[in-house]
Amino acid sequence: MPSLLHTHSPWGPTDQIGAGNLLTVEKRLAALALVRHGRIYDVSHEIYMGAPYMAPNQTPFLMSIFGSWRDTINRRRKMGATNDAGTNLERIEMTAHVGTHIDALGHFSNGDMLYNGNSAADVVTDWGLDRLGIEHAPPMITRAVLFDVGGAAHLAPGQTITPDDLKRAADAGGFAVEAGDIALIRTGWGRFFGADNARYLEGEPGIDVPAAKWLIDQGIVAIGADNMAIEVLPNPNKGLMLPVHQFALAECGVYLIENLALEELVAAHIYAGCFVLLATKIRGATGAPVRPILMV
Numbered sequence: 267m268p269s270l271l272h273t274h275s276p277w278g279p280t281d282q283i284g285a286g287n288l289l290t291v292e293k294r295l296a297a298l299a300l301v302r303h304g305r306i307y308d309v310s311h312e313i314y315m316g317a318p319y320m321a322p323n324q325t326p327f328l329m330s331i332f333g334s335w336r337d338t339i340n341r342r343r344k345m346g347a348t349n350d351a352g353t354n355l356e357r358i359e360m361t362a363h364v365g366t367h368i369d370a371l372g373h374f375s376n377g378d379m380l381y382n383g384n385s386a387a388d389v390v391t392d393w394g395l396d397r398l399g400i401e402h403a404p405p406m407i408t409r410a411v412l413f414d415v416g417g418a419a420h421l422a423p424g425q426t427i428t429p430d431d432l433k434r435a436a437d438a439g440g441f442a443v444e445a446g447d448i449a450l451i452r453t454g455w456g457r458f459f460g461a462d463n464a465r466y467l468e469g470e471p472g473i474d475v476p477a478a479k480w481l482i483d484q485g486i487v488a489i490g491a492d493n494m495a496i497e498v499l500p501n502p503n504k505g506l507m508l509p510v511h512q513f514a515l516a517e518c519g520v521y522l523i524e525n526l527a528l529e530e531l532v533a534a535h536i537y538a539g540c541f542v543l544l545a546t547k548i549r550g551a552t553g554a555p556v557r558p559i560l561m562v
């Protein structure tokens with residue numbers, strides 16, 4: 267892998283948004299022109315206690331009510347209030363990588379190297395990433411294309427999606443990839459999200475580096491899938507773990523969108539549309555939960 271790595275981004279030595287540079291005004295207007303019916307497809311899952319997570323690297327989503335109506339009313343009565351205004355407020359603890367989320371470019375390294383020649387030793391601090399955090403990800407309003415490779419049901423864990431599989435899916439969907447697109451890959455594996463977490467987490471069908479390269483060579487901004495890691499798990503090469511993350515994020519500056527819900531799109535035979543994803547700007551975070559939609 268190290269021999270493949272670029273030390274510099276094509277977008278200059280200070281670039282922190284990677285393939286986000288391909289999100290031009292022209293691309294945005296063309297995507298918005300695809301909206302003819304005003305229909306919205308929500309391609310995210312809910313985030314909740316019980317959503318799958320990959321222990322031990324990922325921690326579970328935890329939420330509890332920290333301030334509740336009863337106690338806030340009591341406190342306010344003691345302060346002289348008579349209108350019994352009760353507040354409900356929660357406290358949440360989570361990694362940004364549970365549920366439907368986007369990975370920041372600084373989420374993965376190759377050794378010490380992060381995207382665009384940044385040294386992890388310089389960038390990663392106890393309180394977050396000094397560069398390449400998710401706050402730098404631009405608003406994504408662009409065309410998304412859906413590669414349905416899952417067929418009538420789903421592919422198997424450990425099954426690799428090849429460039430040829432993607433080409434066939436593009437032909438079947440009636441589209442050709444264009445620069446600035448976002449690729450959505452439907453494997454069928456998403457049906458197990460929250461329904462059978464043990465199975466969802468035991469492995470997954472997904473792309474390997476050749477399919478990622480095929481997409482990225484055509485100017486893809488982000489790759490999303492209905493699985494937890496985009497890429498085939500386990501990798502067929504036992505000597506590689508998560509090479510697509512290294513290739514897309516650290517080498518190419520291409521974002522990954524994980525745990526998507528794509529069954530509704532497939533059922534409606536929607537293979538292209540205007541995709542909208544706005545990542546919450548959590549400073550220095552390695553990702554963010556998102557609620558992407560596709561409009562047609």
Ligand SMILES: [Zn+2]
Pocket residue numbers: 363367368369524553
């Ligand atoms: Zn992630």
